[in-house]
Amino acid sequence: xxxxxxxxxxxxxxxxxxxxxxxxxxxxxxxxxxxxxxxxxxxxxxxxxxxxxxxxxxxxxxxxxxxxxxxxxxxxxxxxxxxxxxxxxxxxxxxxxxxxxxxxxxxxxxxxxx
Amino acid sequence: xxxxxxxxxxxxxxxxxxxxxxxxxxxxxxxxxxxxxxxxxxxxxxxxxxxxxxxxxxxxxxxxxxxxxxxxxxxxxxxxxxxxxxxxxxxxxxxxxxxxxxxxxxxxxxxxx
Numbered sequence: 062x063x064x065x066x067x068x069x070x071x072x073x074x075x076x077x078x079x080x081x082x083x084x085x086x087x088x089x090x091x092x093x094x095x096x097x098x099x100x101x102x103x104x105x106x107x108x109x110x111x112x113x114x115x116x117x118x119x120x121x122x123x124x125x126x127x128x129x130x131x132x133x134x135x136x137x138x139x140x141x142x143x144x145x146x147x148x149x150x151x152x153x154x155x156x157x158x159x160x161x162x163x164x165x166x167x168x169x170x171x172x173x174x175x
Numbered sequence: 176x177x178x179x180x181x182x183x184x185x186x187x188x189x190x191x192x193x194x195x196x197x198x199x200x201x202x203x204x205x206x207x208x209x210x211x212x213x214x215x216x217x218x219x220x221x222x223x224x225x226x227x228x229x230x231x232x233x234x235x236x237x238x239x240x241x242x243x244x245x246x247x248x249x250x251x252x253x254x255x256x257x258x259x260x261x262x263x264x265x266x267x268x269x270x271x272x273x274x275x276x277x278x279x280x281x282x283x284x285x286x287x288x
Contacts, residue, residue, distance in 0.1 A: 070215075093274040104179075104265060104279035105218075112274040151217055155273035161206065161225060162233060163273070165217030 063088050065154045067166035075174045080139040082169045084152035087133065094135045095153040095163075096126055105151065111135065122146070147173045177201055179280035181266050187286045188256040196251040196283050198266030206269045207249040208233075208277065209241065211262040218265060224249055225272075256287045 068083040086092060093112045097105040109120025116128040122145075126137045135152060152166040182197045200207065205226045210218040210233075220233030224243040238260060240252040249268075253260060263284050267277040 065217075095276070097279075102282075104281045105267075105277075106279070107276045110274075110276060161223055161231075161272045162220055163208075163277070165210075165219075167215065167217045 063092070063154050063156055063162075063164045065152050065164055065166040067150075067152050067169050069169050070167065071170045071172070073172040073174060074142045076144055077141050080137070080142045080146065080171065082137040082150050082152075082171065084135045084137065084166060085133055086135060086152070086154045088154055088156045090156040092154050092156045094126075094128060095155075096120065096124070096135075096137050097151045097153060099149040099151065099168075101148070108137070108150075142171075142173045144173050144175060147171055179266055179268055179278050181264075181280035181283050183283060184281070185284045187288065188253075190256060190258065190287060192256050193252070193254050194256070194285075196253070196264055196266075196285075198249045198251065198280060199247050200249075200266075200268040200278070201247065202268060202270075202278065203246060204268035204270050204278070205246065206271065206275070207243065208267040208269075209239070209249070209251045210265045210267065211235065211260075212265060212282075213262050221251065221264075253285075258287050261285060261287045 064087045066085045095110045096108040111128045155163045179200045208223045209221040222241040224230045266280040269275040269277045
């Protein structure tokens with residue numbers, strides 16, 4: 062079975078400081094992993110994805126994530142937070158045996174303090 | 176290129192009423208999905224389709240029906256609306272299966288009272 066745990070429901074950082082949003086996953090097969098961002102009252106937008114190529118994945122807006130199989134983690138990072146990064150972030154897992162289904166974490170709300 | 180569009184944006188239903196949420200994509204994607212998002216929760220898959228004429232249940236299909244007669248359209252039907260169906264509904268599409276990015280519509284906010 063597949064599942065995703067986002068370890069923090071809310072993260073607050075000061076503008077210009079690093080961002081770390083944590084995600085652990087469970088998957089019986091080689092997973093595909095995604096991070097999506099949702100700004101208030103908007104749909105979801107893909108930040109980045111891992112699909113068994115390079116373990117360090119770079120995404121849009123300066124975000125990146127590292128796939129660590131031994132730790133079953135896929136944490137999202139950004140060196141310097143910007144006010145426009147304030148949003149809800151979702152970690153998502155899928156796998157060949159999930160029947161085309163995606164499993165979402167419960168989300169991490171990022172607040173950026175000026 | 177509009178991407179994924181959903182109508183309506185907002186709707187209030189009375190208990191027992193029915194309605195159809197519309198979803199259209201113009202990217203010629205084979206895969207389409209319907210999710211619901213409840214407050215403080217991630218998205219839960221209701222139904223999905225891998226092509227015209229083919230649909231399958233997701234995690235939370237009870238109380239909903241879908242059809243896929245064309246590649247572009249994937250309507251979601253709510254029969255006998257219940258307060259538990261108050262949620263935000265998102266439609267998404269993708270070119271392929273589990274390793275492909277999903278493109279999301281802006282959502283429909285539904286309240287059942």
